[in-house]
Amino acid sequence: MRIIMVGGTGVIGRPVADTLAERHEVVRAGSRSGDFQVDATDRGSVERFFREVGPFDALVSLVGGAAFKPVVELTDEDFERSFRHKLMGQINLVRAGLPHVRDGGSFTLTSGVLSQEPMPGSSAITIVNRGLEGFAAAAALEMPRGVRINVVSPPWVTETLEELGWDTSIGMPAAQVAPAYVECVEGSRNGETLDARQFA
Numbered sequence: 672m673r674i675i676m677v678g679g680t681g682v683i684g685r686p687v688a689d690t691l692a693e694r695h696e697v698v699r700a701g702s703r704s705g706d707f708q709v710d711a712t713d714r715g716s717v718e719r720f721f722r723e724v725g726p727f728d729a730l731v732s733l734v735g736g737a738a739f740k741p742v743v744e745l746t747d748e749d750f751e752r753s754f755r756h757k758l759m760g761q762i763n764l765v766r767a768g769l770p771h772v773r774d775g776g777s778f779t780l781t782s783g784v785l786s787q788e789p790m791p792g793s794s795a796i797t798i799v800n801r802g803l804e805g806f807a808a809a810a811a812l813e814m815p816r817g818v819r820i821n822v823v824s825p826p827w828v829t830e831t832l833e834e835l836g837w838d839t840s841i842g843m844p845a846a847q848v849a850p851a852y853v854e855c856v857e858g859s860r861n862g863e864t865l866d867a868r869q870f871a
């Protein structure tokens with residue numbers, strides 16, 4: 672398969688891309704890094720990107736970025752930026768990518784554990800993650816030509832917890848998130864959200 676990974680250069684994206692590359696052709700993209708550059712928040716940039724990369728069998732998105740703050744501190748701009756980046760950024764990739772995905776291909780998006788297990792400070796991220804999961808469940812009903820769409824929900828990963836100086840015991844190494852993405856790309860699921868901990 673030819674797999675396009677937007678966010679394939681990040682903390683989780685790198686090991687997922689390395690795992691998929693053992694059996695498939697993987698193209699890695701980021702806003703500044705990777706084989707191709709694309710800004711998922713900019714519809715024009717996304718459309719240019721798909722024209723440049725050409726046809727593909729699977730698109731995996733790990734684009735992220737949402738405000739983590741107590742409700743009383745969240746500004747209009749925090750909400751707007753969270754929706755524009757992680758939520759609409761990933762949805763833009765599906766909308767603009769549909770004409771370029773081959774018959775029977777797939778889209779795999781990324782939400783996160785804060786969807787189903789919120790914590791203080793996560794209200795904006797929780798909306799975004801649940802929005803992505805809801806989008807995939809509904810859009811799966813309309814995908815043409817046997818195309819599938821799913822979401823992977825990673826837990827906190829050890830590398831990120833270390834960087835934040837938080838307790839690493841609640842997370843798992845980024846490499847262990849890879850099997851859930853493999854299941855979405857290589858399996859037959861459609862409209863589902865996979866908790867990555869159940870596939871590690």
Ligand SMILES: NC(=O)c1ccc[n+]([C@@H]2O[C@H](COP(=O)([O-])OP(=O)(O)OC[C@H]3O[C@@H](n4cnc5c(N)ncnc54)[C@H](OP(=O)(O)O)[C@@H]3O)[C@@H](O)[C@H]2O)c1
Pocket residue numbers: 677678679680681682683684700701702703704705709710711712733734735736757760781782783784824825826827828829831832
């Ligand atoms: N890390 C965790 O513990 C954790 C837990 C649960 C869920 N998640 C979710 O998992 C996803 C990946 O997280 P991560 O920790 O691996 O993030 P990361 O290390 O910050 O990587 C983000 C990736 O997305 C790319 N990217 C960022 N903005 C972009 C844009 N506007 N357009 C296109 N590409 C863009 C980055 O490339 P450039 O740098 O070149 O832009 C990079 O490849 C995110 O959705 C995050 O919310 C993470």
